[in-house]
Amino acid sequence: MLYLTLFICFIASILLTPLVKKLAFKIGATDKPNQRKVHQKIMPRLGGLAIFISFLIGYFILQPESPYGYGLPILIGSFIIIITGVLDDMMELSAKVKLGGQLAAAFIVVIYGGIQVEFINLPFGGQLEFGYFSIPLTILWIVGITNAINLIDGLDGLAAGVSSIGLITISGMAIMMGDAFVASMGFIMLGSTLGFLVYNFHPAKIFMGDTGALFLGYMIAVLSLLGFKNVTLISFIVPVIILGVPISDTFFAIIRRIVKKQPLSAPDKSHLHHCLLRLGYSHRQTVLIIYGMSAIFGLAAVIFSQVETMWGSFLVLAILLFAIEIIVEKIGLVDKTYRPLLNMVRGFRVSR
Structure with a gap:
């Protein structure tokens, strides 16, 4: 039944998207080209509404x-997120209003739903209790x-x-862990997307x-929490690895803006996809390159979760962090002059 529902969501999304496209033009939910955008013509947005409706169909079937x-x-949180997204696609809400919608959705699942990271079991014994910080950390x-x-x-x-x-990885690992709810929700989301x-x-x-984008981000955030909360410190890193591409891109965007003394909310054209385009890769x-990176992160998360020794986990994590740093320096994700590791390797070669 699970795989049949995934297929139904897939077909529903295919059938609904053209209808949502027409609706987007009617209500003015369009994206106009500018210096920051890659596209050259007015495009309908609001496509997430087709994903959401397909998700609802799958949810009520399964x-x-x-x-x-x-x-x-x-579900209540997702409705809040969708309303926020639709309004933004129509009239471009301010950053504060968008953040308010996200916080409201997060509060619903954390306060009303009780989805919280309350503690983490430490590798060398004992627990790290978050106490009052569990709510703000989860949000x-x-x-x-x-x-x-x-x-x-x-x-x-x-x-x-x-x-x-990311959804394939989360759902697959949920099946391995025997978590039917997360696996079901993940597959419904996957088919719709x-x-x-x-x-x-x-x-x-x-x-x-x-x-x-907000709906997908919200659902992935919540499902990853459900699949890996209240576990060991090592296992808690798994969802971070699964979402390695968006997390890394966001992290280095923050670093980039701090280095350049820009506001954290300042838009730029130095995200991962912008850097790859500047290197000469086609759209x-x-x-496809970023898909490949995401798949590698997903595979690394599975390997990481299956390693039985703590030192083996640290080794996998160290290799992953080293690879991320090399890629960041190679493509200039922070800045073209930011190459500490590559310069160190070059200096080592010269000294030899």
Whole structure:
């Protein structure tokens, strides 16, 4: 039944997206080209509405049950996120209003739904209790991941594809852990997102807009929490690895703006996809490269979760961090002059 529902969501999304496209033009939810945008013509956004409606269809068909009653709070939060996204796609809300919508959705699942990271088991014994910080930390995770997905939504099919890869990993690991609720929710989201991707891959016929990017980010943030909360410190790193591409891009965007003394909310054209385009890769090649990176992160997360020794986990993590730093320096994600590791390697070669 699970795989049949995934297929139904996929077909529903394919059928709904053209209707949402027409609606986007009617209500003025369009994206006009400017110096920051890659596209050259007016494009309909609001595509996330097709993903959301397809998700609802799958949810009410499958009716996944959570032993802790998480389903309703997640749905209420998703409605808040969708309303925020639709309004932004229509009239471009201020950053504060958008953040308010994200915080409201996060509060629903954290306060009403009880989805909180309350403690972490430490590798050498004992627990790290978060106490009063459990609520703000959980909210910070949800809002942070929601915005991370939104930030990478800069090329045709990029956010939808990266999110799909993340959902495959989260759902697959949920099956391995015997978590039927997270696996069901993840597959429903996956089918809905892949159906939309049919129209969103380059050259895109419609954008997901903030409606889609915020919804995908919110759902991925919540599902990753449900799958990996209240576990060991090592295991808690798994969702961070799964979402390595959007998290890394967001992290280095913050570093870049601090280095250049710019406001953290200042837009720029130095995100991962912008850097790859400047290196000469085509639109389609850039998207496929980032898909590949996301798949590697997903595979690394699975390997990381299966390593039985703590030192083995640290080794996998060290290799991953080293690879991220090399890529960041190679493509100039922070700045063209930021190359500490590469300069150190070059200096070592010269000294020899």
